[in-house]
Amino acid sequence: MLDAAIVLANFVVIPALSYGSLLALGALGVTLVYAVLRFANFAHGDTMSVATMMAIYCTWWLQSLGIDFIRPLPTALLAIPFAALGTVGLLLVIDRLVYRHYRQAKAPPITLVIVSVGVMLILHGLSRMIIGVDEQRFFDGGRFIVSAGEFKEWSGLKEGLAIKSTQVIAIVSAVTLMAYLFYFLQRTRTGKAMRAFADNEELALLSGIRPQKIVTSCWILVAVLAAVSGTVYGLDKVYKPFTYFQLLLPIFAAAVVGGMGSPVGAILGGYLIAFSEIGLTYAFKRVAGHLLPPSWVPDGLLQLISTDYKFAVSFTILVAVLLLRPTGLFRGQAS
Template sequence: MEYSTDLLNALLWSFNFLILPAITYGSTLALGALGVTLIFGILRFAHFAHGDMMAFGAMLSLIGVELLNHFGIFTYPIPAGLIFLPIAMVLTALLAIVLDKTIYQYYRSIKSPPVVVVMVSMGVMFLLNGLTRLIKGPELTPFNETRTFPAHQFDVEQLMERLGERAIQIKTDFSTNQEVVRVSEPEFVFFTVRQFKEAVGTSEGFGLDLIQLSTVVLAVTIFAALYWFLTYTWTGKSMRAYSDNEDLALLSGINPKRVVFVTWLIAGSLAAVAGTMYGLDKGYKPFTYFQMILPIFAATIVGGIGRPQGAILGGYLVAFSEIMITANYKKVANYLLPEKLEIASNLQLLGTEYKFSVSFLILLLVLLFRPTGLFRGKVL
């Protein structure tokens, strides 16, 4: 009986610290990789600015959240970032189209080599990175940070009933000698770790929040919608034909400007979704999105450049690899091993600070041994 409980604890630990984080993170990487693979498949260049487009989309959602905060509007249990996500998608897609019209289109018109356009995209990357830092600063900003309001602005008892007593603090602002309310809008959880422990009687608990679930559900919905769009609509078929053979597609009467426009529209929207969902889970910090271009590129190349299904699979493979290689297995090992063999030191291959080096290693191995990726995509 004791061993079966330890086995259950080990499984719960694995789900809490390996499987669920990897699925959530993998969904974000897959959404980002989809945008990169669409751009490469249609426009034939690696878009290094995609991570910072994600940062731009997340920043727009965060600004929307701060507007609600300013007016004391609370959206619990729905995260405010999700409410502003459609607006962020539209504005980020508009940004992508503007960047193409003002920058990338010129280099297509003079038939610049792909390496030149890649260097241009790196310039755009630094431009967007500087813009997001200028607007929101370089520091980590949580989407649900604590805010302070005058006490007379709310019915405090009603607010406590809605958000919970732990979310509300009543303080005195000594500069004005007035009562203020400090509000920490909680994340909606379907059940807490403590509730699970009490119900099941295990040492390890399990909790599921709305952000994790919504990230996965939204990603799967987008994957299905994009598959339907590319497979069954005239525009989607035109994009696939243009990607496979540009000259033959032009001879067939396909409008290249329309294909490019729709590509940037989709890529920008996907960037906003990926950036916002990652920010809701981890907080907003521009430099993090700057770093994420490495695992996104790794996911794109692992699956096969220009292959949307490969980008999805690659996103999850990279996420699971990063998390499993940098996880500390000391606790789960002690659940499974006899008490005499208990491990006292950490049991992990790499520290979490080396997470992105795992992506680099995956990228290097795939380029060396299978440059076309799992789904035999295009070669860089």
């Protein structure tokens, strides 16, 4: 019984929690842009990619300087602030050069979506040109917090539980960032102004909120979210420009499922997508093996959907939500 729970925790719950944390951070980035600037930002995946690239170069630079006082944590954590700063600069420049014109011309949202596709292509091309298409690993430090062998020895169970340090980093950094974000939105003056602006632009403008300030702070938040989620995802898995482009889809799914424009929805959507992706494609045979008497255990893998369709799961949820409840689980802004 306990063994079954450990297997489940090891292969489903912990990976889904860390993956879900990253999806939630990504979805928050998308949802903030949607709430404040009112378009679906197709460039977010590649923004994360460029941010991660900056973090990787910083990590290499720090490593070459021999800075490793945060061992056993990976050096990349030190690089995140630099990457975040770089990304803030990048996004503000892009906003000034590209998006501002359409905002002032009061272009329809769909034009902004097409514009963001252009930005996506440029960022994607840049990350391919600068760091190349290959996989980059930049993890250093201790791999495991709890390794399977140690856990078995300690608990005397048949199944081991392994917790990777990167998984914990992902969860902890996501929770910290989310807590800060909600503090910012609920308690600070700028955060309140931002929510007011998202809620009703004209009313906000009438009460003297400066739109440029709102937009700037929105991009700053998005840049920090992109830098943290991108870097931590790269630490946990691997960095590759194309993978980050593909991340756009589950991120969108999470944001839409939760309700575009709703931060709470984005977080829940992220975890929902992660748990269903991993849960539906996991082979439950080993869990069943611990729960059922041996003669009852079926021959098959007890896998609902083959892992090939991991991506398809999130899209199916996305389509189902769009059909049944187009505003998402938490009423976001639709139509």
